[in-house]
Amino acid sequence: MFIDAVVLKRAQMIDSILSQQLVNGLTLGCLYALIALGYTLIFGVMRFIFFAQGELCMIGAFGAMGAVFWLGRHIPAGLIGLTTLAFLGAILVAVLVGLVAERLAIRPIRQAARTKQLIASLGVSMILQNLILLSVGAENYSFPSLFPNSAWSFLGARVTPIQSFVVAFSIFLMVGLHWILRATRLGLHLRAVSESAETAELDGIDVDRTIMMTFIVGSVLAASAGVMMGAYDGVVKYNMGFLPGIKGFTAAILGGFGRPSGAMLGGLVLGVSETIAAGYISSSYRDAIALALLVFILIVRPGGLVGKGLSS
Amino acid sequence: MSAILPLDWGKLTAERRLPLTALALALALAAFPLTGPSNYLLHVIVLVFVYVSLGMGLNIVVGFAGLLDLGYVAFYAVGAYSYALLSLHYQIPFIPALLVGAGLAALIGVLLGWPTIRTRGDYLALVTLGFGEIIRLLLRNWDSLTNGPRGLMNIPSPSVMGFTFSNPARFYYLGLLLGMFSICFSWKIKYSDVGQQLAAIQDDEVAAASIGINPARWKLYAFALGAFVAGMSGVFFASWQQFVSPESFTLGESILVLSIVVLGGMGRLWPTVAAAALLVLLPEVLRGLETYRILVLGVLLVVIVVMQEKLRLSALKKRRSTSLRNKPSEVAPLSPLRTVPRRPIGKTLLSVSHVSKHFGGICALQDVSFEIMNCEIVGLVGANGAGKTTLFNCIAQTIPADTGKIYLHNNNGKVLSLTGQSAFQAARLGVVRTFQQPRLFHSLPAVTNVKLGQQCRNIPALWEPLVHFKYSDGSDSSAANLLHRFGSATYETMVEGMSFVDQKLTELARAIATQPEILLVDEPASGMEPLARQSLSQALRWANETLGLTMIVIEHDLEFLRTLCDRIVVMDRGSVIATGAPQSDQVVRAIRRTLENPETIDAIA
Numbered sequence: 001m002f003i004d005a006v007v008l009k010r011a012q013m014i015d016s017i018l019s020q021q022l023v024n025g026l027t028l029g030c031l032y033a034l035i036a037l038g039y040t041l042i043f044g045v046m047r048f049i050f051f052a053q054g055e056l057c058m059i060g061a062f063g064a065m066g067a068v069f070w071l072g073r074h075i076p077a078g079l080i081g082l083t084t085l086a087f088l089g090a091i092l093v094a095v096l097v098g099l100v101a102e103r104l105a106i107r108p109i110r111q112a113a114r115t116k117q118l119i120a121s122l123g124v125s126m127i128l129q130n131l132i133l134l135s136v137g138a139e140n141y142s143f144p145s146l147f148p149n150s151a152w153s154f155l156g157a158r159v160t161p162i163q164s165f166v167v168a169f170s171i172f173l174m175v176g177l178h179w180i181l182r183a184t185r186l187g188l189h190l191r192a193v194s195e196s197a198e199t200a201e202l203d204g205i206d207v208d209r210t211i212m213m214t215f216i217v218g219s220v221l222a223a224s225a226g227v228m229m230g231a232y233d234g235v236v237k238y239n240m241g242f243l244p245g246i247k248g249f250t251a252a253i254l255g256g257f258g259r260p261s262g263a264m265l266g267g268l269v270l271g272v273s274e275t276i277a278a279g280y281i282s283s284s285y286r287d288a289i290a291l292a293l294l295v296f297i298l299i300v301r302p303g304g305l306v307g308k309g310l311s312s
Numbered sequence: 313m314s315a316i317l318p319l320d321w322g323k324l325t326a327e328r329r330l331p332l333t334a335l336a337l338a339l340a341l342a343a344f345p346l347t348g349p350s351n352y353l354l355h356v357i358v359l360v361f362v363y364v365s366l367g368m369g370l371n372i373v374v375g376f377a378g379l380l381d382l383g384y385v386a387f388y389a390v391g392a393y394s395y396a397l398l399s400l401h402y403q404i405p406f407i408p409a410l411l412v413g414a415g416l417a418a419l420i421g422v423l424l425g426w427p428t429i430r431t432r433g434d435y436l437a438l439v440t441l442g443f444g445e446i447i448r449l450l451l452r453n454w455d456s457l458t459n460g461p462r463g464l465m466n467i468p469s470p471s472v473m474g475f476t477f478s479n480p481a482r483f484y485y486l487g488l489l490l491g492m493f494s495i496c497f498s499w500k501i502k503y504s505d506v507g508q509q510l511a512a513i514q515d516d517e518v519a520a521a522s523i524g525i526n527p528a529r530w531k532l533y534a535f536a537l538g539a540f541v542a543g544m545s546g547v548f549f550a551s552w553q554q555f556v557s558p559e560s561f562t563l564g565e566s567i568l569v570l571s572i573v574v575l576g577g578m579g580r581l582w583p584t585v586a587a588a589a590l591l592v593l594l595p596e597v598l599r600g601l602e603t604y605r606i607l608v609l610g611v612l613l614v615v616i617v618v619m620q621e622k623l624r625l626s627a628l629k630k631r632r633s634t635s636l637r638n639k640p641s642e643v644a645p646l647s648p649l650r651t652v653p654r655r656p657i658g659k660t661l662l663s664v665s666h667v668s669k670h671f672g673g674i675c676a677l678q679d680v681s682f683e684i685m686n687c688e689i690v691g692l693v694g695a696n697g698a699g700k701t702t703l704f705n706c707i708a709q710t711i712p713a714d715t716g717k718i719y720l721h722n723n724n725g726k727v728l729s730l731t732g733q734s735a736f737q738a739a740r741l742g743v744v745r746t747f748q749q750p751r752l753f754h755s756l757p758a759v760t761n762v763k764l765g766q767q768c769r770n771i772p773a774l775w776e777p778l779v780h781f782k783y784s785d786g787s788d789s790s791a792a793n794l795l796h797r798f799g800s801a802t803y804e805t806m807v808e809g810m811s812f813v814d815q816k817l818t819e820l821a822r823a824i825a826t827q828p829e830i831l832l833v834d835e836p837a838s839g840m841e842p843l844a845r846q847s848l849s850q851a852l853r854w855a856n857e858t859l860g861l862t863m864i865v866i867e868h869d870l871e872f873l874r875t876l877c878d879r880i881v882v883m884d885r886g887s888v889i890a891t892g893a894p895q896s897d898q899v900v901r902a903i904r905r906t907l908e909n910p911e912t913i914d915a916i917a
Contacts, residue, residue, distance in 0.1 A: 120618065129606075253435065298435060
């Protein structure tokens, strides 16, 4: 009788841990998916991997902090107002940085060899990371708490308001992106340039402008992910974008590179498997596990988990 | 793409005399410790040697093969920790440990590169970035083996045959040896047949495969050689510092080595050596720079790449205009068209049976079956979108068919199945194609393009570039002859900037140089003036009569085909609708029908 109760209790505990990890993994997965979408979008249009996606997240997080601390003081605003301010600040800064990077480093080398494009985009990401390092230093900054510190229970797991917000807002952004791609003129241009920049140009599409718009959309996604990362972890740091950048890329490959819906799926799969692996194997190897998954997926399913993706 | 390798490939003599220069430099540097420099100075110069070696190794990967490796120091770490652990725990002597460390790095390179390089080259950048982090995390967290962040101390000094490298001057000589070895090593790779094939792969992978070069094999080879050099450098580094810790193998180090390669011009040798010296010495001279080091490297990477691209584009513009000015006006002399004596048409050479190909919902080929006889010239006719080029893609395995079989009956009476082969395997078996838009190796002269075709079946062994010097000098006369035969008088010029027609002719010569069993020619006469068409027709006939070459020719110029071909195959919307002699009723009727078919007329319009 007594033993049964202990066994039952332990089973419930494991269950609640698993459901907790699913909830945590889902939150993380949404963030990865947003970064993956940025990679996929820019890759789709330019055919090269723009490394600085993770750094744009970081820039966004710092932009949000700046907006909340400097402007938030003068504007009497509630939590909702501050959150809006944070997102606006993040998006503004990240879009500016993204556009400057596109203009100075990416546009001049659009015709260059793939390797050179990758090197230039790597250079951009190093410049951004080190500019922040040199201006604010290497310490952790605590992110303003924009969300109430309560929690509710869902299937034995603790779900916090920030977690619900991350999932809801990510879904909102993904649906918005889908709508842009499928139902607007910009989306049409984007898809046309992605098929062939030359043909699009001949059809009177302004390729430069379309690519700029792509960078704007990518920066918005990255900045939003950055704000939510800051709010979720509670801290921001100059190199907070590096690993999420690589993981976002992993997510993009997992889902089959070049397909927005795949990027979302890949992000969720990566986030959940990473938290579960960290919970059951070892948390000091959690990043190594995510990276090993990247190598492993390339071996078994280079085209992504579902369908073919861009394999050659 | 061209700026990655020196443009005047054949004429670059300064780099080709490299061993002599290297020897002179080594002798001069060997005298340096005799002047009694401080230990600090010796230390800094040995550091330069280490980075020269690393730069040379990464140059093989980034410069020669065009692969981006962002976790290069992971291989350096593998070498360093191998030596540290082997010498600390097992007292393994220096030379065996050097071989194990470098060999292990190369092995890991193969295991990591094999899945990645086969799929997409640019995934490699992020996979290696991730791999570099995995290795660093392992070194930090695997306490029992690596002693975690504290690192491994008191690593024994290397000793070779009783001679122990115990003081800075002795390490200086060991470092000098390492640097010189790496320079000569990468020089040997660059000026080997493999080096030339890597250049071709970097220019155009599909074209390289179409003449029998296996792109994945040589890229993986270069990647593993780069890892080997890094492992070797790591062994030296550990034995010299007598201490290793994860902090020596950060991403910043990988970036530094990459910056050396980029600043050195990606693929150049001496400039890379100079770049290594500059980037290692500069922070030593300007101490205050240390904080800004990575920022400066980032700016450097972007600025160099952007500048190189600007230079390349402006050089391209210049070369285009000069080539137009010097355009040869003469056309090869005409001889009357010969219609009769030709080789007897033999037995079946190629059989295509029930081949189908879909692209998404579009059916490009539907149950196509036909046979080609030995020594035949067959014309392939059809409206645009009839599936002619798709058929070529399926036969040459550029894009494999969904269903159906393709067999080659070669001269030894063997029947070989092409289905399931790679493009380069099909080319080696004797099925070679040209492309509608000519695909040449832009950074190489026309004559080298043809020479690479001649090497189709002579596959260099893996050790060959390291063992002997095979890269032949100057222009090969048979390759030049072949080019001349095809009326491309510009064989010494670089491909970039050649006229469209000259490019098509050069590509044709390159394909014929592979000595194919069957040649698939995609629209050879498009864009040619009537006189040039006639001489092209003669050249194709010459290849058929003297070389006994079988051909399938796609062409829209029916007059051109009528005088050239023995047989015409007419295609319409993915199917063969008629075959027969050029003037036969059924062929004439079928051609008329495809052109009067309202749907195909729509397709043309």
